[in-house]
Amino acid sequence: EPEVTQTPSHQVTQMGQEVILRCVPISNHLYFYWYRQILGQKVEFLVSFYNNEISEKSEIFDDQFSVERPDGSNFTLKIRSTKLEDSAMYFCASSPGEGGGSGANVLTFGAGSRLTVL
């Protein structure tokens, strides 16, 4: 079964450092997302990406965050200057276009990247 893969599984960084989290979405999916989850609690939406641009973002997704799809397969989330409160599990997800059959509208999630900011 196709899956979304994320790297690294765990990253520890110092406050103020830049972090890049990487994701390989399912190959025929068109929509890409980043969510985060703090301490196994609520899953919060960060940003969605379609047709090589941001289609939607939440108030959490401020100027320190950016996303990119540099090579047509990877989808990255960059945090420019990490803060303690950025410590969380970050999930990448992807979904097919409207003609996605039974999978239409379903987001498939990766296993997550745990970010610890010290």
Place this chain on the structure above:
Amino acid sequence: AQSVAQPEDQVNVAEGNPLTVKCTYSVSGNPYLFWYVQYPNRGLQFLLKYITGDNLVKGSYGFEAEFNKSQTSFHLKKPSALVSDSALYFCAVRDKNTGRRALTFGSGTRLQVQP
């Protein structure tokens, strides 16, 4: 704006008994509704969805959910719980009538099935 409420932080049920995990939603238009499950240190796994049609939808692992428009609810049910069903369950919604594709998740309900 779209939102989801899961009123119970935790649900405890004995193995073999029926289980219900509650979810209510709020959207300005018509909803797409989803249930996801999360096992420890894992990502979210899709269980089932309501898009249109029959109000009772069936999903993976014997789970089902009933869409109730008048009560704006989408409760998750299973006739006979298994210990292996113990996990964190998330309800999610998307407004069909907006251009948004991102899902809004509830706060999650921890299901504990006792042997």
